[in-house]
Amino acid sequence: MIGHDRRIVRHTAARPVGSARRTRPHVVVVGAGIAGLAAATGLAERGIGVEVIENQEYLGGRAGGWTDALPDGTPIAVNRGFHAFFRQYYNLRQLLRRTDPRLQRMTGVEDYPLVDAEGRRDSFRGLPRTPPWNALAFAARSRTFPLRELRRLDARAAAPLAAVSIPAIYEWLDHVDAETFLQQIEFPVAARHLAFEVFSRSFFAPPAQMSAAELAAMFHIYFLGSSEGLLFDVPTSNYDTALWSPLREYLESHGARIRTGSTVTRVQAGGDRTFRIHDDAGSVTDADAVVLATDVAGLRRIVADSPDLGDAQWRSRIQALRSAPPFLVHRLWLDQPVAGHRPAFLATGGMPPLDNISVLDRYEHQARSWAEQHNGAVLELHAYALPDVRTPEFERETRMRLLARLHELYPETAVARIVGEHVQWRQDCPLFGVGDHAHRPAVRTPHDKLMLAGDGIRIDLPVALMERAATTGWAAANALLAQWGLRGHDLYTVPTTGRHAVLRRLAERTMSKAAPQEESV
Template sequence: MSYFTDLSSLVSRRTALKIMGVTVVGAGLGYSRFSKPQPTIYQPDRLDLPLHLDRQKTVCVVGAGLAGLACAYELTKRGFAVTLLEKSPNLGGKIASWKIQVGEDEFMMEHGFHGFFPQYYNLKSIVEELSIEENFQSLEFYSVLFRKGEYQPEVFRPSHSAFPWNIVDLAIASPNRFQWGINLINIKHLQVFQAITGFRIPQTFKKYDALSVADWVAEDFPQGLYDLYFLPFAKSSLNAPDRLSVGELLQFFHFYFFGNPEGLAFNGTRDDMGTSLVKPIANFIRNHGGKIIPEATVSKIQSQEGKINSLTYQQGNLQTDVPFWVEGNKLLEDGEYYGAGDRLYLATNETEVLSLTCTHQGCSVHKQADGGFLCPCHGAKYDAAGKVLQGPAKRDLAAFKIIEQQENKVKLVAANAIADGEEIAIAADYYIIAADVPGTKHLFDLMQGDVNINIGNKIQKLAVSDPFAVGRFWLDRDFSWEQSNFASLSGYDLTDSITLYHRIQNQFIEWSKRTGYSVVELHAYCYKEKEFPTQEDLLATFERELFEIVPELQGATILHKELVNQKNFSGYPPNSYRDRPETKTEINNLMLAGDWVKMPFPCGLMERAVSSGLLAANAILQEEGLQRRSLLSVNPEGLLNI
């Protein structure tokens, strides 16, 4: 039995409170140890208004990620004629799924593991309304594992205690509690404690938004607190500490812990996200008269007299004649590159570029010594002109022309544009842009006519975080594992989490039972491109760290591997809060939705996306004199606003 285990049996709740310096706080609040706070209702309607539309109103939603799906769902349910456009062939955005082939087996692949926390009140309400609760399962607990030996694993379990009692529970349960390093006699430590327990909108952002997390913790910060909680949780916001606003981090902590009475354990899906969540929402929209159009590329948005008059799109594959901007990539030095992640382009001459996105499963191919290209994921080969030489790819790499060039970006258009149909115009009463940050910037570039300069400037200031990557591996053996089937990792060069899919999702559980093999996923939340400039670097590092994390797998054969590598997650850098656009815009009939909009209550990740979509729907419902949907949040303010 360890020293910490022996000591923990002697630590009472009163002692733990003294350790954290919150005895007086707990007594002063008069907070019941056994009273679970209820969610807060955001702006409840005081009048009893109609729920359903009694006249014809049309809405066009652009983007079928969680934000767009949630918005379309609510408006369709209320009687609006909704058209939902999605550029990809797969609905769901960052939670989309698609089919892959592994030997003779077919699986659904997705963008990585997603956890559903119990305080995702608005997302949960949609799940309950659709009666799909059985698609989710509790993961019971989850762990944070540390590469270096100075900390023991942290384990988080369900709890129904609000602040400060959740800290007491954490202090009692944590084997590292005496290494937190917080001393409330130290003025800097006291300020940190006040900041993380006293979150308020907009006061917290006014005070802390100009500061990066890295700068905040650089001097006299409780080191253990940072190593154990701040660093792992900051990175799970998909923003690196050197590029994340302290204000946003404090909102993240408030939502996930200090203002959250639900505990930190969470649910996962029994099947892939597309099957478990996206498909039921999409089916509801279609079954209630809504139209969903995949592979729809917007080509023009016409604005006049302070409102949008029409939107034009082409339907077909992604090789349309709609131009788009892409930024230069100076990290790759063996040519003139543009873009990043799995949207990478290489100039072949002064006027033409080649897409390096493999036409098989979307990995980025890598230039070889002979001038050709090789896919690091599944071995497809192309010649220097992008022609397929060896499968599994069936189509050549896409070619584009440079039609305009600025200092660090170029405007491209498909060299051989193909669309299944003519341009189609939509004239709707309301429009919602619910794309990701790059997509939203592109849509505003397409606006013509009377374009509002203020909202356009706000959109162009939106940031994208460092890229993220997911490596999923099929291996020819199983292994023992005492930690949670999803676990956060800290201290590795690349890897931030591990997921044992063969113990979570049905499709992989069945495959593992039949074969005795395993499926393991590693996730890098926000890696630095300078350190891993190519997808070959990512895969090689993931493989090396996998065998370090799970030593039992050393010597195992990797039967198949999948890489997801994108640079499109929302960034929350210092000084971004003030100019972040809100749901309602200066364009009368245009609403915005996505996890990048400024939210009036604390939320994060999937819940932030869903809540923004429902806020956009509520804005339209209010315009039409209908009852708004009740939106829930954790307590919007910290309890120690002193």
């Protein structure tokens, strides 16, 4: 079963255009994050020889998980930080089903409350799934967006939110930032902070730096375009244990080789096959095709150091990619539990620098075991879209402000002793800035045997975040398989257009004067 929405769209893999090869092609996938693992799976399942090269000592990107230790020497499981596995992440979930067909290593979060600095709280518990009843029910009970506020909206300006069409929404709104767009439609300020800002910051950027088209697409994917709902699942143990180590074993059982702790430095056209891949140890690997599934910084570096790749226009598009502002993940081991009524996940709006709190011992096996043994708690605090400052003073101040917010929201934690903590500062997520979409590189490149994949790569389907990574990985595999006369893998998404014809027509009339954007490669 793909999902519960009766209007799931199936994107059938293109029919093979090439003839089957007598020799087994060999593909190098650079990057062992979600995109790279999806690409490797799509290829290995069709009998292609696959080698995955990852510069971390463990699987990369959001697939990362490793073991650390508390000050007393107790081993602890850590990862990149909390991620929500929404139920409309069809292609990611299909990847996870390779080793967990019924997704039994995931559990549902019962609620996803949002709270702001004024103490106003909204919840997604018990909402109907089907649009537009989900939005109307949410507004009917919301303290920040009561139904009476609907009359104050500029309905014509807001029409694209309710009638998103992919990729047309980028022609309509990519030239406007999300904050300005929300002001133009006269969206209530309180609701703006508590709803849209929470979602935009989950893209690791403040609304003023994010494309309004991405905001509208996100609203479509998670709310008005899908009847899967806004609740989500989380792994029942550390991400590597629950999800990615089993997938690594699955790939290796299909003949794939995964090499960690090795950094690809450049890709050269030629060699004994189509490409020659160089790494930081001085080794070379020849391959019939390459999938670059790195983060933005890694992709820019490899292409800059690989003068054989692409043409001037494509190379300039790669170099124009930007990373979102830094973010912080602060995990805490406390010697006292949090109150039993606290939700497993709480999102905040207008409470900088805190964006969300996760009570990990509510659902993660390793955290629960530690909490039970020590009568304590394991929490995780996230701060997104931070200033690009990494001085010790700024880091210390940010952590102290996060703790102050935690104590404000969960007062019982103020008297708890911190037994251990683990802090990660990262800046490796893509920025979806104003006007970026038209020039964002796509999965296909000027080389028919070189593909891109990742959450920063353009694919004109309604997908985002981890689902975009997985979808581009499958798409990269499909593009190569078709050339070798092999069947690809079907993809699934929420509807590519708004679900209601009247709203779609209104949006098209409203935005008919928008200037068309340039096509991507």
